[in-house]
Amino acid sequence: MRSFIKTLLLFSAAISIVWLQGCKPKGTQSAVSGDAAAKVYVAPGKYDEFYNFVSGGFSGQMSVYGIPSGRLLRVIPVFSVDPEKGYGYSEETKSMLNTSHGFVPWDDLHHIALSETDGIQDGRWVFANGNNTPRIARVDLKTFRTAEIIEIPNSGGNHSSPFITENSEYVIAGTRFSIPMDNSNGDVPINTYKSNFKGTVSFVSVDKTSGNMKIAFQILMPGVNFDLARAGKGKSHGWMFFSCYNSERANTLLEQNASQKDKDFIIAVNWKKAEEYLKAGKGKKESVKYAHNTYDEKKHSATSAIETEVTVLDSKELADMVYMMPCPKSPHGCDTDPSGEYIVASGKLAATIPVFSFTKMLDAIANKTFEGEYEGIPVLKYDAVLYGEVKKPGLGPLHTEFDDKGFAYTSFFVSSEIVKWNVKTLEVVDRVPTYYSIGHLSVPGGPTRKPWGKYVIAYNKITKDRYLPTGPELSQSAQLYSIEGDKMKLLLDFPTIGEPHYAEAIPAELIMKNSQKIYKIEENQNPFAALGDKYARVERKGNEVHVYMTSIRSHFTPDNIEGVKMGDIVYFHITNLEQDWDMPHGFAVKGANNAELLVMPGETQTLAWKPERVGIFPFYCTDFCSALHQEMQGYIRVSPAGSNVPISFGTGKTDTTSVATK
Amino acid sequence: MIKPTIVLQKLIKLTIMKKLFRFFPIAALVLIFSACNSNTESATATETKDAAAKSGGQEAVQDDVSQKDVVKIAVGSKDHTTLVAALKQADYVDDLSNAGPFTVFAPTNDAFNKLPAGTVDGLMKDDKKADLQNILEYHVAVGVYKTENMQDGQKINMANLGDITLSVKDGKVVVNGTANIVASIPAANGIIHVVDAVLLPPAKN
Numbered sequence: 001m002r003s004f005i006k007t008l009l010l011f012s013a014a015i016s017i018v019w020l021q022g023c024k025p026k027g028t029q030s031a032v033s034g035d036a037a038a039k040v041y042v043a044p045g046k047y048d049e050f051y052n053f054v055s056g057g058f059s060g061q062m063s064v065y066g067i068p069s070g071r072l073l074r075v076i077p078v079f080s081v082d083p084e085k086g087y088g089y090s091e092e093t094k095s096m097l098n099t100s101h102g103f104v105p106w107d108d109l110h111h112i113a114l115s116e117t118d119g120i121q122d123g124r125w126v127f128a129n130g131n132n133t134p135r136i137a138r139v140d141l142k143t144f145r146t147a148e149i150i151e152i153p154n155s156g157g158n159h160s161s162p163f164i165t166e167n168s169e170y171v172i173a174g175t176r177f178s179i180p181m182d183n184s185n186g187d188v189p190i191n192t193y194k195s196n197f198k199g200t201v202s203f204v205s206v207d208k209t210s211g212n213m214k215i216a217f218q219i220l221m222p223g224v225n226f227d228l229a230r231a232g233k234g235k236s237h238g239w240m241f242f243s244c245y246n247s248e249r250a251n252t253l254l255e256q257n258a259s260q261k262d263k264d265f266i267i268a269v270n271w272k273k274a275e276e277y278l279k280a281g282k283g284k285k286e287s288v289k290y291a292h293n294t295y296d297e298k299k300h301s302a303t304s305a306i307e308t309e310v311t312v313l314d315s316k317e318l319a320d321m322v323y324m325m326p327c328p329k330s331p332h333g334c335d336t337d338p339s340g341e342y343i344v345a346s347g348k349l350a351a352t353i354p355v356f357s358f359t360k361m362l363d364a365i366a367n368k369t370f371e372g373e374y375e376g377i378p379v380l381k382y383d384a385v386l387y388g389e390v391k392k393p394g395l396g397p398l399h400t401e402f403d404d405k406g407f408a409y410t411s412f413f414v415s416s417e418i419v420k421w422n423v424k425t426l427e428v429v430d431r432v433p434t435y436y437s438i439g440h441l442s443v444p445g446g447p448t449r450k451p452w453g454k455y456v457i458a459y460n461k462i463t464k465d466r467y468l469p470t471g472p473e474l475s476q477s478a479q480l481y482s483i484e485g486d487k488m489k490l491l492l493d494f495p496t497i498g499e500p501h502y503a504e505a506i507p508a509e510l511i512m513k514n515s516q517k518i519y520k521i522e523e524n525q526n527p528f529a530a531l532g533d534k535y536a537r538v539e540r541k542g543n544e545v546h547v548y549m550t551s552i553r554s555h556f557t558p559d560n561i562e563g564v565k566m567g568d569i570v571y572f573h574i575t576n577l578e579q580d581w582d583m584p585h586g587f588a589v590k591g592a593n594n595a596e597l598l599v600m601p602g603e604t605q606t607l608a609w610k611p612e613r614v615g616i617f618p619f620y621c622t623d624f625c626s627a628l629h630q631e632m633q634g635y636i637r638v639s640p641a642g643s644n645v646p647i648s649f650g651t652g653k654t655d656t657t658s659v660a661t662k
Numbered sequence: 663m664i665k666p667t668i669v670l671q672k673l674i675k676l677t678i679m680k681k682l683f684r685f686f687p688i689a690a691l692v693l694i695f696s697a698c699n700s701n702t703e704s705a706t707a708t709e710t711k712d713a714a715a716k717s718g719g720q721e722a723v724q725d726d727v728s729q730k731d732v733v734k735i736a737v738g739s740k741d742h743t744t745l746v747a748a749l750k751q752a753d754y755v756d757d758l759s760n761a762g763p764f765t766v767f768a769p770t771n772d773a774f775n776k777l778p779a780g781t782v783d784g785l786m787k788d789d790k791k792a793d794l795q796n797i798l799e800y801h802v803a804v805g806v807y808k809t810e811n812m813q814d815g816q817k818i819n820m821a822n823l824g825d826i827t828l829s830v831k832d833g834k835v836v837v838n839g840t841a842n843i844v845a846s847i848p849a850a851n852g853i854i855h856v857v858d859a860v861l862l863p864p865a866k867n
Contacts, residue, residue, distance in 0.1 A: 255763075255805050262819060328823060349804040351821055392792065395757050395821060396804065414804060415757045416719060436720050437761045462761055465723045 032490050039482060040492045042069040047512070050444050052457065052505040053112050053126050054478075059498025060107045062128055062139065067444070067455060067505055068480055070494030078137045078146050079107030079130045083595035087146075090597055091571065091606035092301035092526070099151050100289040100306065104133045110501040111162060111228075115206070119166035119233045119449030123510035125211050127162040127171045134158035136171055136204055138211055140297075142516045147295050150213045153182050153288035153310055154200045160226035160242055162204075166233045166449060170216065170271065173202040174226030174242050178249075181220075182288045193251035197223040200312070201242060203271060212294065215307075217278050219269065219322065220314045222375035223249050225258070226267075228333055228399075233449050234340035236358040238272040241343050243327070243334035247374065259349060263326040263382070265374065266334055266345050268361060273321045274313055282318055283311035298525040300603050316376035323365060324374055325356055326382045333399035337408065337423050338449050342387060344408060346397035353397050353410060355426060357387035388426045393419045398439060399502075401446030403483055404453040409446075411438040411458065418458060418481065420488060432488045434458040434479055435466050443483070444505035452507060456481050456488065459500040466493060476500055517581035519602030526604035528573035533557045538649040545570045545647070551585040551599065552577040553626040555651060556619070559634030563647030566614060566640055572597075575604040586622025589636065596622045611638040719756020729850035732766050733758045736854065744774040744782065751786050752795045758802070764852035765803040765818075767826075767837060769860045770844075777860055796822050800863040806853050809835050809846055824863045837861060 042048055048066030051073070056063050060080025064073045081088030081097065088097050088105055097103055107130035115125040125147075126139045134152035139145065152158050152173045160174025178199040180186040188196045199221035204213050225246040232239035247264045250257030277283065286309065293304040315322040329347030336343050336358075343356040361380065363369075369384040396414030403409070408423050416437050420430040440459045444452040458481070463474035475495035482489040521531060530536045530548040536557040539546045545568050550557045556574075564570055574587045578601040588596040589609055597605045611617065621632035639645045721733060733755055736742045745768055749755050758764060774782050785794040799822035807818060814830040829836045835843040841859035 253811070256807060256811065259805055259819065260817070262823070262825075329819065349819070349821070350823055351799060352823065392795070395799075414760060414762070416760050433719070433756075462720070464720060464725070 036489070036491045040068040040070065040480065042066065042071070047508055048073075049508060050452075050455070050505040051508055051511055052442065052503055053114065054459070054496060054503040055109045055112055055128060055501045056497050057110065057476075057499030057501055058108050060109050060130075061498065062109060062112070062126070063497045063500075064144070065478075065494070065496075066508075067457065068491065070478070070480060070492050072497075074144055075497060076139055076144050076146065078128055078139065079109055079135065079149075081105045081595075084598070086595050086597040086605060086607070089595035089607070091608055092604075093295075095302040095304035096146060096149055096293050096295060098293055098304035099133050099135070099291045100153075101133060106132075107135065108132045109137075109498075110159060112502050112504045113162045113164040113171055114504045114506055115168045115211070116164060116166050116448060117168070119237075121445055121448055121450075121504075121506045121510060122168075123506060123514065125168075125206075126504070127164060129158045129161035129173065131157055131159050131176070134173065134175070136162045136173055136213065138206075138213060140211070141511050142514050143297070144515075145295070147211065147297075148213055149291075149293045150204060150215065151290035151292070152202050152204075152215070153290040154198075154218055154286075154312070155179075155202070160201070160229045163229045163231060163240075163447075164206075165231040165240070165271075166237050168206045168208075170203045170205055170231075170240075171213070172229055172231075172240055173204060174229055174244075175199050175201075176225055176227070178223035178225065181286070183286050190251050193223065194249050197249070197251070199223050199226060199244075201226060201229075201240075201269065202310075203240075203274070213292075215290075215310050217274060217283055218310050218312045219274060220312050220316070221267070221322070222247075222315075222377065224264070225254075227331065230334050230336045230343075230447065232336055232340050232358065233338070236336060236340035236343075238270065239358075240269045240271055241334050241336060242267040242269065243331040243345060245330040245332075259330060263328050264330055265324040265379070266327045266331060266343060266356065267377075268323045268325060270321050270323075274318075277313050277318050277321065278311065283313050285309050286312050296525075297519070298523055300519070300524065300526045300529075300605065320365075322377050323361070324377050324379045325361065325385050326371070326379060327354055328352060333397070333410075335400040335402075335447065337402050338404075338451055340449070342423055344400040344410070346400065346410065348396055348398055348413065350397070351392060351395050353390040353393055353400075353421075354382075355387045355390065355423075356385050360387065361385045390421050390426045390428065393421065393428050394431065399441055401441055401443040401456065402451050403443055403446070403456075404451045407483075409441060409443060409456050409483070409488075411441045413437050413439060413461070418456060418488065420483070430487050432481060432490060434460055435477060435493070436460055436462040436464060440500070440502045442503040442505055444507065447504065452505075454482070454484060455491075455505070456483050457503065457505065459496065459503060461499070463495075467495065518579050519600055521577065521579055521602040524575070524602055524604060526573075526575075528571070528606055529575045529604040530573070531575065532577070533651075536649075536651075538563070538647050540647050543568050547572045547649075548575075549573060549587075550575050550577050551587070551621065551632070553583075554621075554628035554632045556587075556621070556632065556634050557651040558649035559651045560653070561634070561649045562637040562639075563645050564611060564636060564638050565643050565645070566611060566638065568611065570609045570611065570636070572607045572609065572619075573604060574599050574606070576601050578602070583625060584623050585625055585632075587619065588622050589619040590617045598623060614638050614640050719759045720761075721755055721759035723759075731759050731851045732762070732764055732849040732854055735847055735849050736766075736768060741770045741772075741856070742768055744771045745769060748782075748786065748794060748798060752791060752798050754795070754798055754802075758851075760851065762804065762851035763806045764849075765805060765807040766852065766854045767801045767841065767843075767857045767861060768854045769801070769841070769857050773841070773857060773859050796863055797860070800824050800826070800861055808853060809843060809855070820863075822863055826861060
């Protein structure tokens with residue numbers, strides 16, 4: 001009898017599980033409306049309406065999707081080597097990944113910031129942060145290539161970055177991990193966190209014409225964890241708002257110890273004030289070490305310089321520059337609405353969204369409505385700066401984007417949904433499930449003064465049963481929703497690369513008109529270029545053999561090379577003589593320990609190769625270029641050290657060698 | 663005893679199914695599945711207010727291999743039927759099936775029975791959903807709090823933003839001075855601490 005009851009109980013549990021799992025609409029099938037397919041269908045040969053620049057997370061790269069089709073258009077290598085494109089492998093691109101720690105071939109790319117003019121996306125550059133070894137990259141949207149990477153000193157990890165001001169004056173970099181400053185003794189016990197660990201936020205200026213970045217100044221901050229940020233806009237232009245957590249300043253088991261206090265902070269930085277202090281010479285020059293890498297489009301190569309100084313402004317000593325607003329429960333997202341009046345903060349462990357008022361904040365500052373100080377920085381009274389709270393919106397709010405009709409869209413990780421609410425009334429007007437556990441979200445133009453609206457895209461952290469199973473790991477899923485009507489409508493589900501964090505979408509016409517088709521061969525200033533077959537040659541310099549090679553449909557010049565000896569390093573400098581859009585040539589040589597080259601029309605790239613055995617080594621073009629692509633090949637002969645085979649080379653000659661080895 | 667209509671209906675349904683299941687187990691399963699299918703189809707046709715109103719949860723993911731999440735553990739426990747019914751009524755089944763991590767203080771049926779008569783009945787009414795959600799959120803913290811790391815006097819801020827206070831004596835943990843942690847069960851997405859009293863949230867300021 002006992003066992004019968006036990007069995008019955010088991011059965012009942014089983015039934016209730018089935019009941020719980022099976023007997024309710026499972027979301028997608030039901031949530032997709034009949035015209036969804038038509039809304040995302042981009043006919044063959046037609047273009048998508050928006051470019052979507054999506055962070056590649058732990059892939060270190062940035063991906064570009066077309067919206068609404070969800071088609072992957074491009075993966076741009078940024079912080080990680082990319083053997084497919086030779087990025088980080090070619091001699092010309094290696095320096096892009098140089099840091100004060102040496103060559104760092106990987107990073108964790110979290111956030112995207114498209115350049116802006118007057119608070120509107122201008123389609124010139126897209127910035128991205130390297131979270132692990134603190135860096136900011138700038139990608140040129142004419143070429144979709146990484147043009148510049150700057151390392152951030154006095155930073156333990158660049159998470160709160162690269163959020164941009166409304167005229168691209170600055171991209172910013174707040175340290176996720178506070179640490180002892182670079183020029184202090186870092187060899188301290190970890191449990192001296194509270195006395196030795198500090199935070200910084202860096203303001204990296206962007207040159208109006210060239211886009212070149214420079215660390216204008218850093219602000220020394222209390223040792224908290226900086227999470228996300230957003231620039232003020234319109235009336236709040238000149239301010240930057242950062243979310244932070246771990247105001248407990250715990251150094252272990254943050255899962256518990258950084259969740260002790262009811263409230264952490266949104267930190268408001270008056271950067272115009274900071275500029276005044278900087279001008280008045282209030283900054284302290286500190287000696288640090290950081291790499292600044294730039295890619296020269298004419299020389300087709302990167303240079304890396306190590307910079308040695310930053311100017312630091314101390315938030316404790318310089319009044320009226322930094323204020324703190326209390327914010328419930330480990331705030332994560334920190335987003336400003338298109339008017340610049342509202343600052344939306346999301347306590348990621350909470351079930352409420354506080355919305356702060358910029359006007360009230362200025363009043364509170366003017367009236368000194370402070371509740372106290374935190375590490376010498378005035379803390380404004382919560383009620384004095386609060387516009388209102390979105391009540392019971394869901395669990396675990398993370399990030400907020402805005403549309404062109406006065407609505408906000410907040411992602412909820414814990415409850416796995418997007419909640420639409422009215423920015424003025426703070427009323428929740430709609431909610432849709434995401435599959436599963438959304439992190440960031442993106443509305444085209446959503447972080448700017450001029451949102452384009454139309455869609456919201458969810459970037460989810462967990463996929464599970466959304467796609468055909470591919471073993472223990474699945475591509476992170478993104479979901480596209482229409483926001484044209486009152487209700488959000490699920491349209492499409494598409495896989496992404498790496499783990500997408502933030503993304504931005506921009507109307508296609510703002511970018512496509514500027515897209516570059518070729519590099520002009522007459523502008524090629526690479527010192528190793530061979531600007532025509534007649535310049536193709538092979539030169540020995542000690543144990544270096546330089547091959548100045550050209551490629552054009554469908555041969556290399558030279559394609560027979562002899563005289564290389566064991567112990568030599570061979571540099572293949574490949575110049576692609578094509579002047580035709582989408583006609584790269586690749587180059588690969590047997591046994592190369594690095595990667596291929598993928599050389600754009602008019603460009604020169606170099607592959608270093610150290611032969612490790614005697615023999616004949618074929619090389620060939622890796623990018624299918626023509627009907628005779630398969631014939632686009634050559635041989636290089638490697639002789640023993642001390643061999644008397646002279647350097648010789650040619651294409652189309654049948655007798656290139658004069659001396660046999662034996 | 664609790665006799666809210668929804669729970670009662672479900673209990674009756676469950677009893678009928680149990681009987682069916684006992685005698686015609688396969689038939690019963692087929693019935694359940696076919697019922698579910700027709701459900702889904704009709705929902706597709708009407709484009710569901712239901713799904714739109716609910717959050718996106720992983721609770722429908724078919725997976726018998728992975729470690730059970732906090733919801734599946736609760737559902738499998740005969741001592742937590744009231745809690746499970748309450749989670750369903752409050753639409754928290756989806757949320758708690760997600761990645762979390764959660765610490766759930768899970769009052770037993772006996773714990774609910776200790777509340778003044780009619781309390782649970784009242785909370786299970788649709789117009790009291792916000793109150794029920796508030797109480798349930800007071801039982802959930804985002805984060806994993808293991809008993810071995812709990813300290814006397816420690817406060818934990820719960821999902822509804824209210825604090826609970828722990829007291830630790832001779833290795834035994836008591837929540838808010840009233841609820842004993844009688845067992846702890848690790849779950850895929852967090853941990854369940856079984857408690858013998860319902861935690862009542864302090865009045866909101």
